[in-house]
Amino acid sequence: MELGYQVQWRALSALDFGLPQGFPNSFKIVCGDSQTRKQAGDAGPGQVLQAVLRRALAAWRGVATG
Secondary structure, eight states, X not given: OOOSSOOOXXXXXXXXXXXXXXXXXXXXXXXXXXXXXXXXXHOOOHHXXXXXXXXXXXXXXXXXXX
16 A cells, blocks of 8 residues: 555554553653553553443442443
């Protein structure tokens, strides 16, 4: 597929793995890339966890949610 411009690929950094999970740009990485990738992969985005917990609590209380 011709894009009309040259694309340069690079390996994702440890921070690149953390950003979609909600880690801020200022997050300090204190271990190696491999360990950071594992930790970022195991992380749960805060907004998703909050929504799941909110619905679980509402169900436990017997309150209907949208």
